[in-house]
Amino acid sequence: MFVPPMLLHQIHQPLEDDLSYITELKLDGVRIILSTFNNKTSLYTIENQDVSHLFPEIHSLPLPNDTILDGELVAIDESGRPDFELLMKRFNTKNEIRIQLVVFDILYYRGENITNLKLLNRKKVLEQLQYNDCLVPVQFTEGNSELFFNVVKKENLEGIVLKDKYSYYYPNHRSKDWLQLVNEPSDCFYLTAIRKKEFGLVVSNERVSGLLKSMPTQALKLLYKSYSNYITHEDEQYIYVEPYLRCMVQYRSITSRHQLSKPTFINWIQD
Structure with missing residues (x-):
């Protein structure tokens, strides 16, 4: 079951007043919707392309049935950093490149649509999932977007995402509740x-x-x-x-x- 993801607005500097936002690391990967409806684990890109067959290690994840997650699929290099080039190689070949699905939101949980819950409440539902090396939750902090972005620039990472912590999930909608700030040297x-x-x-x-x-x-x-x-x-x-x-x-x-x-x-x- 595919649900089109919520989209982000782009900003060009950290927010001065960010206390009502959480800050997450923006990862250099591919946005993925994971579904476990009908006792089947499926992975979809934001264009509704089913790529489940390319990542068999995801199929055995201990996830509850009738659940839908939103996250970023990344390939991990030798230093433990996301590497987009490696991910593209994994899409096109069957070599053993380590991947992770980094989960940042949940739309359905055990058959219940929870997009009408506020973000922090959805994060609490995410805490109930079982994680392993292939499935990990995104780390976030409340506020601190300027400090977070300075670290991102120093480490030459992709960027940050700021989300209104009281926001709802709006599928297929570009909302100013979700903002992305990309590191572009x-x-x-x-x-x-x-x-x-x-x-x-x-x-x-x-x-x-x-x-x-x-x-x-x-x-x-x-x-x-x-x-x-x-x-x-x-x-x-x-x-x-x-x-x-x-x-x-x-x-x-x-x-x-x-x-x-x-x-x-x-x-x-x-x-």
């Missing part, structure tokens, strides 16, 4: 190539590189005025330029191949 990069057929700018520094797929109109005008002065060569796909033009880029994370994940142009750096 920024850095200086040099333009090194321009993609020809489909717009794209290759940017890099000494450590990593990435592909920018969009840019504000005013920034594009500055690019087209100056890049021709720095062309070194070209091929069928790219025009290559000297690393002279610099820009600030915001990104979500850095992959194991030293590529930027979800890079976004901020501005040109002009001397």
